[in-house]
Amino acid sequence: MRKIILYIAQSLDGYIAKSDGDVSWLEQIPNPDQSDYGYRAFYDTIDTTLMGRKTFDQICSFDIPFPYADKTNYVFTHHPNHGTKEPVNFVSKNPLNLINNLKKTKGKNIWLVGGSQLNTFFLKHQLIDALRLFIMPVVLGSGIPLFHSLKQPASFELIDQQRFSSGVVELIYQLKKS
Amino acid sequence: MRKIILYIAQSLDGYIAKSDGDVSWLEQIPNPDQSDYGYRAFYDTIDTTLMGRKTFDQICSFDIPFPYADKTNYVFTHHPNHGTKEPVNFVSKNPLNLINNLKKTKGKNIWLVGGSQLNTFFLKHQLIDALRLFIMPVVLGSGIPLFHSLKQPASFELIDQQRFSSGVVELIYQLKKS
Numbered sequence: 236m237r238k239i240i241l242y243i244a245q246s247l248d249g250y251i252a253k254s255d256g257d258v259s260w261l262e263q264i265p266n267p268d269q270s271d272y273g274y275r276a277f278y279d280t281i282d283t284t285l286m287g288r289k290t291f292d293q294i295c296s297f298d299i300p301f302p303y304a305d306k307t308n309y310v311f312t313h314h315p316n317h318g319t320k321e322p323v324n325f326v327s328k329n330p331l332n333l334i335n336n337l338k339k340t341k342g343k344n345i346w347l348v349g350g351s352q353l354n355t356f357f358l359k360h361q362l363i364d365a366l367r368l369f370i371m372p373v374v375l376g377s378g379i380p381l382f383h384s385l386k387q388p389a390s391f392e393l394i395d396q397q398r399f400s401s402g403v404v405e406l407i408y409q410l411k412k413s
Numbered sequence: 414m415r416k417i418i419l420y421i422a423q424s425l426d427g428y429i430a431k432s433d434g435d436v437s438w439l440e441q442i443p444n445p446d447q448s449d450y451g452y453r454a455f456y457d458t459i460d461t462t463l464m465g466r467k468t469f470d471q472i473c474s475f476d477i478p479f480p481y482a483d484k485t486n487y488v489f490t491h492h493p494n495h496g497t498k499e500p501v502n503f504v505s506k507n508p509l510n511l512i513n514n515l516k517k518t519k520g521k522n523i524w525l526v527g528g529s530q531l532n533t534f535f536l537k538h539q540l541i542d543a544l545r546l547f548i549m550p551v552v553l554g555s556g557i558p559l560f561h562s563l564k565q566p567a568s569f570e571l572i573d574q575q576r577f578s579s580g581v582v583e584l585i586y587q588l589k590k591s
Contacts, residue, residue, distance in 0.1 A: 247584070249428070374566060376560050391550040
């Protein structure tokens with residue numbers, strides 16, 4: 236069955252973005268070998284992206300064409316009439332029906348892009364099949380966390396890890412489903 | 414010169430304790446090989462501990478003898494008359510004089526035990542020589558962060574990393590001093 240994969244970078248103190256959503260600090264980490272951190276290989280294994288509306292707006296604010304135009308993209312929003320020319324589908328109803336349908340349908344894996352609110356929703360519903368977490372060698376001290384508050388801790392199993400010459404470390408986890 | 418080492422565990426989403434200071438979740442992570450995560454070897458390389466008052470109170474709340482009684486221990490507090498029978502020295506003045514004296518004095522390395530406020534003070538003053546960060550395979554979703562807010566991000570260099578059979582990963586960093 237196709238998997239939902241949260242593939243995401245965070246500061247070493249657990250923030251995926253600065254408090255205002257800014258992620259430009261990610262680009263400022265020296266990357267002398269110009270590693271793509273396995274992004275292209277990963278991108279080829281997915282055919283669908285899922286993201287929250289704030290993450291979508293952040294991506295649209297970059298001065299580049301929408302980067303996932305060749306995929307099926309779902310943006311979760313509380314505002315059903317969110318207008319855009321980008322190749323995305325807005326979802327304002329409870330996402331669970333869509334997710335269940337996606338998981339039943341044949342296809343490649345599904346990338347959960349973020350952000351924090353959507354990550355938390357997926358974790359609460361035990362819908363994250365794999366977490367590929369890139370720990371960047373920088374402390375932000377504040378910002379948007381990987382997840383928001385949970386009723387109880389969630390345990391993961393470490394599947395693999397990888398170190399890059401830039402000092403970035405990738406940790407690959409699988410959720411221990413209860 | 415002796416080094417100040419922040420040797421500390423955090424959840425994979427960046428919390429060193431639950432919001433009320435509770436760290437019992439650390440003990441609940443299965444550790445079938447009963448690894449001590451290099452603790453004993455590390456402990457032998459230090460002769461001094463530094464901790465904040467809340468961290469000290471947390472340690473005293475455990476139903477065990479004070480665990481660092483064979484070291485020189487400094488507890489940083491805003492309450493100069495904090496009474497205790499434990500083998501610690503309370504420091505209520507600006508810690509910088511003490512730190513500078515300690516660093517000039519011959520001795521083993523110095524363990525910065527935490528917590529968040531003291532970690533942040535040391536980071537702001539570029540006094541953390543090494544960060545040994547243990548990433549536990551659990552998401553807390555909220556809690557006490559490794560550091561509090563900073564005026565600007567702090568960059569680190571990854572020196573080494575190590576994976577344990579329990580799924581814990583140790584990341585060893587050096588602060589890039591500006």
